[in-house]
Amino acid sequence: MPTLRRPSSWSLRTRLIAGLVCLVALVCLVVGVVTELALQRSLVARVDAQLAAAGGRSTTAGGDSHSDGDSVPNQKFPDTGTRTGAQFLLAPGQATGTLGARVADGRLTASGVLDDTGSLQPLSAAESATLTTLTTLPTDGRPHTASIGSLGDYRLLASRTADGDVLITGLPLASVQSTLWQTAAVVAAVAGGALVLTSVAGTVIVRRTLRPLRRVAATATRVSNLPLERGEVALADRVAGADTDPRTEVGQVGAALNRLLDHVTAALNARQASESRVRQFVADASHELRTPLAAIRGYAEVTRRSREAAPPDLAHAMGRVESEATRMTILVEDLLLLARLDSGRPLTVEPVDLTQLVVDAVSDAAAAGRDHHWKLDLPDEPVTVRGDSARLHQVAANLLANARTHTPPGTTVTTRLTATPETVTLAVLDDGPGIPPELLPQVFERFARGERSRSRSAGSTGLGLAIVTAIVTAHAGTVEVTSQPGQTVFQVHLPA
Ligand SMILES: Nc1ncnc2c1ncn2[C@@H]1O[C@H](COP(=O)(O)OP(=O)(O)O)[C@@H](O)[C@H]1O
Ligand SMILES: [Mg+2]
Structure with a gap:
């Protein structure tokens, strides 16, 4: 009951x-x-x-x-x-x-x-x-x-x-x-009739009176279901003019809701404008930095051959200039890539042979990391997804680079590709020391990196996994990580 x-x-x-x-x-x-x-x-x-x-x-x-x-x-x-x-x-x-x-x-x-x-x-x-x-x-x-x-x-x-x-x-x-009894019976009968009439007519009248309120509530519900947290938001829904008459109570609510939506739209537009200004600035700055960096790297390389003749401290200084310039180039490239991904520019969408892409990425990683053991686990059928092949290659390369640079020599890295009718999953597993537990929750955030990586001279920018996340999200996919000493697994799920 x-x-x-x-x-x-x-x-x-x-x-x-x-x-x-x-x-x-x-x-x-x-x-x-x-x-x-x-x-x-x-x-x-x-x-x-x-x-x-x-x-x-x-x-x-x-x-x-x-x-x-x-x-x-x-x-x-x-x-x-x-x-x-x-x-x-x-x-x-x-x-x-x-x-x-x-x-x-x-x-x-x-x-x-x-x-x-x-x-x-x-x-x-x-x-x-x-x-x-x-x-x-x-x-x-x-x-x-x-x-x-x-x-x-x-x-x-x-x-x-x-x-x-x-x-x-x-x-x-x-x-x-x-x-007296007869009169009581008549009064009771009339009262009963009046009650029935009141409930029926009352239901109709109240329902009719509350209809505008339901329309206003429906508008509010539709708006509340819109995703407002990112990107350009079209907040076109408004309460109809008939329900915004300030002489009625419902009209006041409707008009107030419309004003609220106007304010929210203005605020969202302002936020969007300022975000795209910042993004544009980062993209422009990274772009502008490329040329002088290339020059510095080039001049540093030119001094390489004459370094033996130079005093040792000068040779050391020139070596540092070259390696830091290389590191900064990587950072600037990553920043530029992220700024471009953030601007939400549409990707090129074409069928990508993921099997081939993974084979290429692993052989590149194996060439760079000869002290690691590289394993491949691929399905018999070739796996294809729709997407941007250069970007997807970057995802695999970043994950494999992490498994190479953040693990000691001798670590085994397994790259596995699995496909179901709905999703394709790319997994990169290693049996290295794992991600520090305090870093794990924000490992996909920008500039999040382990303490040991900070002192590393080259390669570590803390942007690699942020780029992976941005690319996978742009492909309507998800990325997740589990890590403990001896078992670190990154999994990228893409819609098939
Ligand atoms: N396979 C892994 N094993 C151990 N630590 C990892 C692994 N992958 C990533 N990490 C940790 O996560 C941090 C963030 O990685 P990432 O975003 O790629 O930045 P970067 O590699 O430039 O440091 C790394 O600095 C490292 O501490
Ligand atoms: Mg990395």
Whole structure:
């Protein structure tokens, strides 16, 4: 069974309709109760007026025991009159159901009730007993309500006769009660109808009223699903003009959302502009540095042959100039490549034979690292992907260069290519010392490199894996690494 949620977590629609229905139910209840009370008061007042008249008739018709009583039989109803002793009830004008009793010295001396035909009927023993307990009824001339056994509720009026007996006259409340019940039933039926109508019409009205709010929410949801964190963002979605009327509450929300989207668009455009300015600057700077670097390297190389003749410190200095120029060239090339990849310029997309590419890259690495063991693990079928072959070659070369430069001689490096119908995976495994654990989380970030690499004279820029990430991401692929001493695995997944 689903648990009932707290009202604060209901939808606005449910809450509005529930509130509406509760309100209508409350109004119906108040109207019903007030109607019943007022009706009861007026009906009982009418019975009381009739009761006063009936009491008067009973008294004048012989409430006095000396002018009436068992000794003088009633001519019209001799039997009943003798049996009940309540002939005073037979006065003309008494209504059906009128009850009469005479009490003398706390004892019931006569009693009876008029039936539908106008004849006097005796009271049953139980009813008489009830009446006897009422002999204490105050003779204050005001009617009182009491239940008389199977006869039901009665309005009773007690009055004292001339000889000191108490004469009780009663009129039934049955018709009053049935009228009250009928009225209650009608009010309940009307209230039920009103509740059904309220919930149905309320649902329609609330749904219709909240429709603009749903449209605004839909716009907000669409915008919130857009990727805003990088690159040029087209934030064209806006709340429709009909839902931005500032005179309505929803319109205010819609207009505010549109203003917010305008601001966000402006901010994103500004961010994009400043990012591309920085990228352009890095690209330009790297490009500009290439020429002087090439010159420095060239001049340093020229001095190589005459170094033997030069003093040792000068020879050493020239050697350092040459090697640092080489290192800086690599750095500048990497920076330029990254800046170009960042600018999101489209790659050339062509079928690339990845098997051939891997074979070439590994044989290059093997030529550069003769102290390592190089292994190849290729599938029988040639593997092809769509992409930029020069860039993909760079990925393999960077991973293999890392496995060569960051591991000691004698390390075995395995390059494995696997293909499934969806993805192609290039894995480079080595059994070297592994990546330091504190470096592992940010190893793909720019200029992230191990402590030992910093002191290395050449080759290490900390940009190799950042370039791998940029190229693989541009190919809609992913790259991941696991590393522990003796087992370092880089895996590049590309869509097949
Ligand atoms: N196969 C590997 N074995 C051990 N450490 C590695 C390996 N590959 C990368 N690293 C570590 O990750 C760092 C970042 O690599 P990379 O981005 O290619 O920069 P670079 O090679 O220029 O230092 C390296 O400096 C090295 O400390
Ligand atoms: Mg590297």
